[in-house]
Amino acid sequence: MIIIEFKAYGKPLQYQAIDEAIRTVKFIRNSCIRLWMDNKGTGKYDLSKYCKILAKEFPFANKLNSTARQAAAERAWSSISRFFENCKKKVPGKKGFPRFQKHCRSVEYKQSGWKLSPDKKSITFSDKKGIGKLKLKGTWDLWRFDKKQVKRVRIVKRADGYYVQFCISIDVEEQLDPVDATLGLDVGLKEFYTDSRGNTEPSPRFYRTGEKRLKFYQRRVSRKKKGSSNRKKAVNRLGRQHLKISRQREEHAKRLARCVIRSNDLVAYEDLRVKNLVDP
Structure with missing residues (x-):
């Protein structure tokens, strides 16, 4: 698995839509953490089902792509499972009890909710958040990889702008001559x-x-x-x-x-x- 990153360019309204999507991801993750705290025995699939309830109850959550909502629930479960693993391993010090997220900087889509252009120099997000088409600028050759190899697409917000990351399922092997050292x-x-x-x-x-x-x-x-x-x-x-x-x-x-x-x-x-x- 490799990650290829591109700088994303769009209009101010598109950047506002990305910020709204990121806030929605934070809301869903924190809601899943609250559900786990209030209900003993809550599992991973319970959090996935809870995403549908949130989408029906809150219109802004329904505008986000369903796979992005599932990815937000997976983030919540990863923090919960990490806490359980640290307790089992008896890690010294704090065990990393799941906390509510104050700052969130990314929204993640799985294999739906986005579409690459034929020349693979732009990407269009099709959910109701209104992100739309973003131009991609980078040095990596994305056209060498098939769309089926792209498992996840992530929009990341940083201090100098917005970036689009592609998680590509591929094994990278580099053959090196032995140096006997x-x-x-x-x-x-x-x-x-x-x-x-x-x-x-x-x-x-x-x-x-x-x-x-x-x-x-x-x-x-x-x-x-x-x-x-x-x-x-x-x-x-x-x-x-x-x-x-x-x-x-x-x-x-x-x-x-x-x-x-x-x-x-x-x-x-x-x-x-x-x-x-x-x-x-």
Whole structure:
């Protein structure tokens, strides 16, 4: 399973429709969590049936595609099942009791409610939320994959815009020539990692580099009046800076991981968990 992401472009009314769909997903998920809390023994299929009840009771929930409602219920059940698994495994510390979601950033469709254009450069969402046709811009070649391979489509909202993700069912295999080398890695705080050969990779410290800009944007947010449009703009600029730092960290980790994997036949590392180092 791979995920291919594209930047989505549309009109302001379409962006408002996406925001409304995301709020509806949050409402359905929180409603399923409440149903599980109030009724002992509620299972996964009970949450799926509850989506139909919500659609009949609330018109705004009925406008959302049925598969998107089912995906929202699955999100709720994943948090519940994770809590049960942590209790069975006796994970030290907090077990992750399901909580109501305050912020939601995505809406997920299964294999209905959307349609790709013949050139696969745009996608149309056909539910009653009014999202409509969105242009796709990216570097990936989506036309190489058949529509049947696309199992889910997700619209994600970030600080710099909206993105469409395609979950494609395919096994990616890359044949590498053996190099007859093994390596052990130890992740640290001062260095990014230290290998068994004594080599160290310095920590990039992207957060420390961008901390000055973060403080600047945070002060701009604190000076704006709550609820004003200027405060929303300041919050967006702050979010963009955080997004930039997270992308820098992710790309740096990908580059290093690719180099380590291609230059060694076997890589051993410690599955370090901070929870296991602290007494409950």
